[in-house]
Amino acid sequence: MIKDQEFLKSKASYCLDLAKKMGATDASVTVGHSISETVNFRNKSLDASDRSDGLALSIETYLGKRRSSISSSNLLDENIKTLIEKCFETTKITPEDEFNSLPDKDLLAKQISNLDLYDETRFENDKKIKYLKDLEESASSDNQIINTESSFTENKSNFVLANSEGFCDGYKTSSFTASCVTVAKDENSMERDYEFSSKRHLSDIKQATDLGNKAANETIRKLSPNKIGSEKISIIFDKRISKGMLSTFASAISASAISRGTSFLKDKIDQQVFANSINVIDKPDIIKGMGSQNFDSEGVNSNTLQLIENGILKNYLVDTYNGKKLNLKSNGRSGGTTNLYFENGNISYEDLMKKNSRCLYITETIGHGSNLVTGDYSVGATGFLVENGEFKYPVNEITIAGNFKDMFKNIILANDLEFEYSVNSPTMMIEGMTVAGK
Amino acid sequence: MSIFFDKSDLTRQDTDKIVSETLKNCDDGELYLEESKSESILLDDNKIKSSNYSSDLGFGFRAISDEVVAYSYSNEISKDSLKSSSENLKSTLKSIKGTYNHEIPKTNKKLYEDINPIEQKTLKSKLEILNKVNDFLRKKDGSVKQVTASFAGEQKSIEIIRSGGEVITDVRPLIRFNVSVMLEKNGRKETGVYGIGGRQSYDDYLKNDNWKHVCEEALRIASVNLESKPAPAGEMKVVLGPGWPAILIHEAIGHGLEGDFNRKKTSAFHNLMGQKVASEGVTIVDDGTIDNRRGSLTIDDEGTPTERTVLIEKGILKGFMQDRHNARLMNTKSTGSGRRENYRHIVLPRMRNTMMLSGNQTQDEMIKSVDKGIFAVSFGGGQVDITSGKFVFNCTEAYEINNGKIGSPIKGATLIGDGPSILKEVSMVGNDMMMDPGIGTCGKAGQGVPVGVAQPSILIDKMTVGGTKL
Numbered sequence: 034m035i036k037d038q039e040f041l042k043s044k045a046s047y048c049l050d051l052a053k054k055m056g057a058t059d060a061s062v063t064v065g066h067s068i069s070e071t072v073n074f075r076n077k078s079l080d081a082s083d084r085s086d087g088l089a090l091s092i093e094t095y096l097g098k099r100r101s102s103i104s105s106s107n108l109l110d111e112n113i114k115t116l117i118e119k120c121f122e123t124t125k126i127t128p129e130d131e132f133n134s135l136p137d138k139d140l141l142a143k144q145i146s147n148l149d150l151y152d153e154t155r156f157e158n159d160k161k162i163k164y165l166k167d168l169e170e171s172a173s174s175d176n177q178i179i180n181t182e183s184s185f186t187e188n189k190s191n192f193v194l195a196n197s198e199g200f201c202d203g204y205k206t207s208s209f210t211a212s213c214v215t216v217a218k219d220e221n222s223m224e225r226d227y228e229f230s231s232k233r234h235l236s237d238i239k240q241a242t243d244l245g246n247k248a249a250n251e252t253i254r255k256l257s258p259n260k261i262g263s264e265k266i267s268i269i270f271d272k273r274i275s276k277g278m279l280s281t282f283a284s285a286i287s288a289s290a291i292s293r294g295t296s297f298l299k300d301k302i303d304q305q306v307f308a309n310s311i312n313v314i315d316k317p318d319i320i321k322g323m324g325s326q327n328f329d330s331e332g333v334n335s336n337t338l339q340l341i342e343n344g345i346l347k348n349y350l351v352d353t354y355n356g357k358k359l360n361l362k363s364n365g366r367s368g369g370t371t372n373l374y375f376e377n378g379n380i381s382y383e384d385l386m387k388k389n390s391r392c393l394y395i396t397e398t399i400g401h402g403s404n405l406v407t408g409d410y411s412v413g414a415t416g417f418l419v420e421n422g423e424f425k426y427p428v429n430e431i432t433i434a435g436n437f438k439d440m441f442k443n444i445i446l447a448n449d450l451e452f453e454y455s456v457n458s459p460t461m462m463i464e465g466m467t468v469a470g471k
Numbered sequence: 472m473s474i475f476f477d478k479s480d481l482t483r484q485d486t487d488k489i490v491s492e493t494l495k496n497c498d499d500g501e502l503y504l505e506e507s508k509s510e511s512i513l514l515d516d517n518k519i520k521s522s523n524y525s526s527d528l529g530f531g532f533r534a535i536s537d538e539v540v541a542y543s544y545s546n547e548i549s550k551d552s553l554k555s556s557s558e559n560l561k562s563t564l565k566s567i568k569g570t571y572n573h574e575i576p577k578t579n580k581k582l583y584e585d586i587n588p589i590e591q592k593t594l595k596s597k598l599e600i601l602n603k604v605n606d607f608l609r610k611k612d613g614s615v616k617q618v619t620a621s622f623a624g625e626q627k628s629i630e631i632i633r634s635g636g637e638v639i640t641d642v643r644p645l646i647r648f649n650v651s652v653m654l655e656k657n658g659r660k661e662t663g664v665y666g667i668g669g670r671q672s673y674d675d676y677l678k679n680d681n682w683k684h685v686c687e688e689a690l691r692i693a694s695v696n697l698e699s700k701p702a703p704a705g706e707m708k709v710v711l712g713p714g715w716p717a718i719l720i721h722e723a724i725g726h727g728l729e730g731d732f733n734r735k736k737t738s739a740f741h742n743l744m745g746q747k748v749a750s751e752g753v754t755i756v757d758d759g760t761i762d763n764r765r766g767s768l769t770i771d772d773e774g775t776p777t778e779r780t781v782l783i784e785k786g787i788l789k790g791f792m793q794d795r796h797n798a799r800l801m802n803t804k805s806t807g808s809g810r811r812e813n814y815r816h817i818v819l820p821r822m823r824n825t826m827m828l829s830g831n832q833t834q835d836e837m838i839k840s841v842d843k844g845i846f847a848v849s850f851g852g853g854q855v856d857i858t859s860g861k862f863v864f865n866c867t868e869a870y871e872i873n874n875g876k877i878g879s880p881i882k883g884a885t886l887i888g889d890g891p892s893i894l895k896e897v898s899m900v901g902n903d904m905m906m907d908p909g910i911g912t913c914g915k916a917g918q919g920v921p922v923g924v925a926q927p928s929i930l931i932d933k934m935t936v937g938g939t940k941l
Contacts, residue, residue: 075735078538079539080538080539080540081540081542081817082539082540082541082542082563083541083817084542084544084556084559085543086544086552087815088546101521101523101524102521102522102523102524103525103526105527106529107528112526116524120524123594126595126598127522127598128518128598130519158562180735180737182735222859223737223739223858223859225857225858260935263704263706264941265941293515293516293617294616294617294660295617295653295660397856399854399863400852400863400864400885401854402883402884402937406660406661407659407660407661407882411702411884411885413862413863413885430887430889431887431937432863432886432887432935432937434702434704434885434937434939435939467704467939467941468704469704469936469937469938470705470706471935
């Protein structure tokens with residue numbers, strides 16, 4: 034059973050009291066409990082099962098403007114006492130930092146609305162097994178599929194965040210995740226692809242057969258790829274990849290990257306950074322949203338933020354510490370974005386595909402080729418050559434490269450946005466990127 | 472007294488009983504107990520930004536029957552908790568009919584000392600060094616706009632209890648010191664990163680003001696990048712420098728030779744054993760037995776002593792890296808490659824220190840032989856698609872080569888290649904094999920483990936460079 038709020042709150046207040054007693058001027062504590070059960074299948078039979086049950090505690094103690102932190106998974110009172118002592122001793126010799134402080138009291142979340150983030154349904158392992166059987170049956174129906182691996186994870190979590198300003202709140206969340214990876218083979222090649230579905234509520238998970246079929250189809254169509262020559266070409270990014278572009282953007286506007294001066298978007302507030310048709314929104318209160326939250330990791334209330342309005346950068350993602358450095362108030366984004374998305378563009382997917390007579394459609398990228406300081410981008414890629422709106426043949430062993438500063442200004446979005454994950458994007462086209470191949 | 476039992480209602484006798492009873496009809500399994508203490512201290516933006524200490528304690532209980540692995544972990548070490556894990560394992564493995572395999576080889580050789588590096592150096596002296604790093608770099612070069620420096624230290628104690636009461640233990644220290652510097656000049660910003668580390672005390676790595684050398688190296692890389700021009704795009708010759716660039720070997724070859732992917736036949740290498748996969752000059756080993764290296768382990772996380780595993784010998788594929796589970800199913804022996812990030816994770820076959828051995832050519836010969844290509848000296852990270860065999864890695868310091876001479880530095884670019892064929896393109900192998908500085912972490916299935924790499928300079932005849940200049 035997942036520990037209740039009462040248990041977590043009692044641990045949290047034990048920690049705060051102890052820290053205060055030792056002489057800490059302020060303190061903040063997070064206590065969490067999480068239970069997770071996973072069943073893995075491979076080639077239509079049980080491969081592994083995994084159960085985890087974990088408590089976690091993290092404490093920050095302040096002595097004026099000095100601060101340090103500890104974390105542990107051992108919640109025995111005796112251990113907590115030893116750790117807080119150690120933490121406070123460390124705090125005493127850590128140099129002062131004028132920007133260290135708890136969040137401003139008036140910014141803390143006052144009321145918790147029910148965002149329907151917890152589904153108490155227990156999906157027994159036998160039912161997970163039945164789901165995965167159906168999934169792998171459909172995933173392996175084509176004889177070009179030579180290996181299937183799938184898994185179902187059920188997670189239930191509960192947490193409490195408390196600080197010495199009197200904030201003390203938390204709530205339960207759940208997630209159910211089904212995923213499938215398939216391997217297909219023909220005389221020329223072996224390829225892998227995947228599909229997954231992750232939801233707060235069990236009833237919203239994709240049908241097992243749909244998920245299996247999708248994974249298999251995505252994999253089979255990659256077989257017998259070609260390498261193309263090096264050229265400038267328009268690139269269409271599948272939703273899987275375009276949402277990653279949005280995550281990169283979010284990292285570049287975090288108050289930490291901005292205050293340290295290590296972002297290519299520093300000093301760009303109120304300036305054009307995207308094409309003027311682009312709007313980017315971060316909305317924390319979507320019912321059942323995978324990224325939804327009532328408050329951020331410091332307890333600060335988070336409201337919907339328009340990050341990009343008609344291509345213009347309107348807001349950074351601000352936490353308390355870096356906010357103070359930048360002279361900005363926290364906007365409840367300590368810990369990053371919530372439900373982040375591009376608003377729909379005004380062209381259909383079909384029209385986007387036909388916009389150029391020849392383009393490259395990218396379904397997967399590999400490598401860590403995004404440089405947030407310079408904006409340079411260079412990654413390995415897999416996809417398809419598209420001619421006159423039709424997929425011609427699969428392409429791999431190529432790289433795509435550009436610089437985000439130019440790429441962002443050349444984005445064209447389709448109108449096929451769906452809310453599947455915590456970061457969502459319509460299909461995206463960027464004209465004039467460099468492909469390196471043969 | 473054991474650290475795992477002295478604060479619990481669980482006794483060693485109870486534990487032995489539960490473990491033996493749970494695993495009695497299984498093919499394999501063990502109780503893995505782990506205690507870790509770790510610290511991270513970060514200086515950033517002229518200030519000590521964070522100082523964190525963490526302690527973690529828990530167990531992972533594993534039972535294997537034929538191909539099925541049941542796993543349960545908890546961070547509560549108690550009789551109830553262990554019993555409920557045992558029930559959970561038994562309910563997963565409904566029809567157990569295995570034969571328990573007891574055999575674990577022994578080792579007398581320890582590869583590192585039982586030290587706790589965190590306690591061996593005072594916090595005050597660590598803070599002092601971080602502040603010295605900051606002052607040193609900012610004074611040395613006026614274009615330094617940002618300095619980040621960090622210490623990370625850890626002591627991990629593990630105890631493996633097998634059916635029948637056999638107990639195997641290990642205490643593993645690990646430290647890392649890292650410096651990152653950002654320069655700004657004429658409106659351009661570039662960063663340089665360098666670090667050192669391994670399984671000794673902080674002072675073993677920092678003696679003789681060695682932190683200065685780390686600072687200078689980070690600064691040098693950033694300065695080179697400030698002068699860099701756009702990288703070329705397309706297929707060309709690539710000379711790789713010695714040491715850290717061996718992450719090419721790690722990505723291109725290493726992952727594909729891990730036992731699990733080959734048992735499942737999802738690796739591009741699974742049907743190439745005994746075949747020629749590289750030029751004749753290429754020999755690659757994965758060695759877990761080098762003293763004090765970041766990727767070394769006295770025993771792996773299943774209790775098997777590590778070894779030097781030959782993967783490729785003179786171009787021929789000779790071996791895979793195995794944990795016990797995959798080895799048993801493939802009818803071979805564990806190579807001491809069973810590793811896990813911590814008690815929360817299952818064991819997987821993983822790399823330790825992956826090394827290409829020296830040949831007899833020089834880097835000069837390689838550069839002179841190239842009309843048009845690039846010379847890559849340092850890398851960020853890499854990634855591989857095991858199944859298609861395609862891999863990438865990102866240059867963080869590279870130069871163009873024109874008519875046998877090193878030219879201007881070029882911007883960071885991704886290089887992409889095909890694992891099973893790239894080593895056939897190696898036409899020269901240098902005599903200058905070097906280990907990396909001790910900073911690598913490898914990710915697989917959501918688990919990060921410390922690893923090392925090594926190689927001499929090599930010349931690759933054909934590889935795709937992902938720049939922007941056509």
